[in-house]
Amino acid sequence: MGALLGGLALLVLAAAAGPGRADDLAALARVDPVTSRITDTDGVPAGGLGLRLSLSQAVPYRVSLLDGPPRLVVDFREVDFTGLHPVDILATDRIADIHWGPIRPGWSRMVLALDGPYTLHLAEEKADPVTGGARLRVDLAPASAAAFKAAVGVADAADYTLPRPAVVDQPRRRQTGDAPLVVVLDPGHGGIDPGAEAPGRHEAEIVLNFSTELADLLRRAGMTVIQTREADVFVPLETRISVARAAGADVFLSLHADALAEGEAVGATVYKLDIAASDAASAKLAERHDRADLLAGVDLSGQDDMVAGVLMDLARAETQPRADRLAGALSDTIRGAGLKMHRHPVQGANFSVLKSPDIPSLLLELGFLSSERDRARLSDPAWRAKMAQAILVALRAWAVADAAEARLIRQ
Template sequence: MTAAETPGGLARVVPEYTGAEAAGGGVRLDLELTQGVPWRVFTLADPDRLVLDFREVDWTGVDPALFAAEGLGAVRFGAFRDGWTRFVADLDRPLAVEEAGLSVSALTGQASLRVFLAPVSEAEFDARAGAPEDPRFDLPEPAPVEPARESARDGPLRIVLDPGHGGIDPGAEAGGVNEAHLMLTFARELREVLVRAGFEVVLTREDDVFVSLERRVARAHRARADLFISLHADSLAAGVAHGATVYTLSESASDAASAALAERHNRADLLAGLDLGGTDDVVADVLMDLARLDTQPRAEALARAMVDGIASATGHVNSRPLRSAGFSVLKAADIPSVLLEAGFLSTPEDLERLTDPDWRARLARGVRDGVRAWAAADAAEAALRRR
């Protein structure tokens, strides 16, 4: 980590002096900033990626095409954590950081960051790859599995809404609309509807920032949520789909389209440059599977109630509105969790509906009605579950 002087305002990338080019058999990356900021650089494997973190840098006006160079693949950048932004570049071949440095002009105060990537063997790349130890970037400790709150005893039902994507991960995009912004807007609207109905509501993100899948679930645990609803509006590269769909967790997807959708959602952490190595825990997985024996039927009942509520309020749901797949964000063992695909941005009719505030208000009322019906039925069954 190289720290610079304390910045006096938000640093911006200067596009005119920013880009990448082949050099010395490798790649040279240049970024010009309006001032110096704390930063760090590292590589990750599986897939091979270059990651640059900055203390809040504004990338407005920067075209990813500036970084087109032999050896670099897709490039993305944006907000990553509160106060931090991230740049991620896929690597088409093994390239390791050979030199990296930031210099600040004593005359203008502008900062020039140069990174040189040199070719290495795949074995050497793997040996050198990995995020540096830094508590500001580490994922949260796994939360203990605790029994869900008894809502009737402890107060109003507590709902965690999870607007998908955000920051460096904009999600699906169509017609000048991106999924991250749209779902944050809908989450705020839905929160108001649910609060007026007497529920407590917590959002996993309040701004356009990246939140890892594990942190989303951890925030639901910290909030002691009674239920968790993840909000999305995806896009299909091929085929046509329309209408709302509610997903529950399963190891085997209910259909090929659901499997592909879950794979795209679960890749969000990889695309944002998170190091997921060494996260498997077989014993923990077994314990969570046991906990889900109680939670999963409740999640499936919630999905059915939400589909009924949405269909009644909007008159429009998918032809197969109840589906299942291995969405990582639904893996809280002790919280009934569902994922709502509000529609598909790749379908013009759905795009028109989702960008219409009046239609979103109807959708929000449908979700509210579904949650309210589920809560009543779940409370009636709670005494049976405790016996």
């Protein structure tokens, strides 16, 4: 976690300063696209950049700079960006990419991909007497690479109420069938990160929908189910793993429906962890799964520290074959139910989210949004019900055999 905590460079917290009435405070602040700009003129230092946001009310905010690639990150308490589009406010070509959205409960984030090194010149929020709201101004000045490096830092996440990764000494004891199976379902993406896009729909929504249906089915079958998200919110990858650990998960199943170039991807695919996986398609998916966290400003470099205390190799040596057996069971039951699977139904990939050393973890691509046939299947309630049923059958069969093995080992 060192990288996350290290070097808090720029922290600006502004208390609500607007003259708004008490009933305004309950509402979300909104951004007015007409009077908001990202500009390289308008009082900006020469060669610099300026963010001018017109808000319906003042909100606490903070500004930080991140590297790899260089980004400006502005976090706000409760801002509703609905209806705002980058083209409406982007008046400079020095911003390569811009994202915004909810990042965790109560907090929104705006991330601007910068074209080079800058440092913070000015950040202020002032009441706007004309609108009764507030104007937020952030100015960046061009800087040397060294000055930028010195200014880089992620604000401490403490006051986000982000669950900190658990400190772990001992691998989790494996399930023996004496208690309900604890299944953590991980609908991919969400919030600021919509995942793959298809006409009118995106992956984050599709996999959340399926996850909710699957959770219902598994619960009715007596399993304990926790979802890493239950709404359209952003959840960092490491939080997804922390949720599984905090829940005491017996199984972690990440659900996706990504897009890949035509021909590469049709049908459901089960992915298990293979750190050395070199297949081009799986590398592309791994990059895509991790990239959202990068764009959202989350530093993944602390990922492995989280589990450093675990007797990692030992746990993984036992966990990996258990995950492999579940992958086989899933592939068998999905195919057995007559559902379309990829021609290589079980594949290895280096996905961060599969790296819990002591929780069997798999990632299921339900289908690919890049495939028209998969899109049709994913929108078909009967298909989804069949898929959920196949997953239930696989989990049940696997859990029985897995518990039998656990009892045998313990004797």
